[in-house]
Amino acid sequence: MVSLGRIRILELVEPGFFGGVxxxxxxxxxxxxxxxLMMIDTSLPMNLEKIELYLRxxxxxxxxxxxxxxxxxxxxxxGNASELRKLGARIYxxxxxxxxxxxxxxxxxxxxxxxxxxxxSEEEFKSTVERIAHLEYDPVTVDVxxxxxxxxxxxRVLHVPxxxxxxxxxxxxxxxxxxxxVRGVGKLTPPLRFxxxxxxxxxxxxxxxxxxxxxxxxxxxxxxxxxx
Numbered sequence: 001m002v003s004l005g006r007i008r009i010l011e012l013v014e015p016g017f018f019g020g021v022x023x024x025x026x027x028x029x030x031x032x033x034x035x036x037l038m039m040i041d042t043s044l045p046m047n048l049e050k051i052e053l054y055l056r057x058x059x060x061x062x063x064x065x066x067x068x069x070x071x072x073x074x075x076x077x078x079g080n081a082s083e084l085r086k087l088g089a090r091i092y093x094x095x096x097x098x099x100x101x102x103x104x105x106x107x108x109x110x111x112x113x114x115x116x117x118x119x120x121s122e123e124e125f126k127s128t129v130e131r132i133a134h135l136e137y138d139p140v141t142v143d144v145x146x147x148x149x150x151x152x153x154x155x156r157v158l159h160v161p162x163x164x165x166x167x168x169x170x171x172x173x174x175x176x177x178x179x180x181x182v183r184g185v186g187k188l189t190p191p192l193r194f195x196x197x198x199x200x201x202x203x204x205x206x207x208x209x210x211x212x213x214x215x216x217x218x219x220x221x222x223x224x225x226x227x228x
Contacts, residue, residue, distance in 0.1 A: 008028040018124055032152070038152065038153050039089075071177075071179030072163060072168070093145065146159075154172045155171060158209070160205035162205045175215070175216050186222070
């Protein structure tokens with residue numbers, strides 16, 4: 001749990017990710033567009049209670065989340081968006097993600113692609129693929145479709161396609177929240193090729209984001225990196 005001014009980071013974990021443990025950096029911003037907290041991505045469905053515990057440690061409740069920005073449709077990002085909407089939050093996502101959030105497609109992953117990129121055994125691959133194949137979340141209704149260029153609580157929305165068609169990042173001139181467009185596992189790298197909709201576009205988006213004059217970059221997976 002990290003607090004950087006009005007930015008708070010909830011670190012959650014996803015065990016059993018191709019033989020390792022994957023962290024999730026859920027960002028919470030005070031004074032969202034609707035007056036409460038703005039949450040950027042929501043982790044997996046089974047992590048909602050942990051999110052609530054984090055919020056309570058800061059003196060908040062799930063009902064205090066008034067705005068949820070989903071960077072893209074993948075389950076570890078959109079997993080609790082529908083539940084938070086039921087409690088009154090407005091959902092924001094790029095217009096190209098709207099249909100995917102209503103009906104998430106299945107992941108198409110080949111072992112040869114994964115083993116070359118992550119060096120995992122076939123047993124670890126099968127275990128992870130079986131687990132994520134059973135992930136489900138309630139269809140997410142997007143209240144505010146985005147195009148890119150909008151400003152939400154001081155953060156400009158950046159359309160950075162590649163990992164998915166409608167992937168977005170947010171930048172306020174200081175903090176850069178990248179979703180999966182940048183990974184921070186070990187060092188800053190592009191998203192995993194085998195999880196990307198268009199890897200050439202993902203590389204372009206990675207270069208654009210990492211060239212921005214940020215002070216703090218917050219990838220969804222991996223370490224938060226500062227230039228201080």
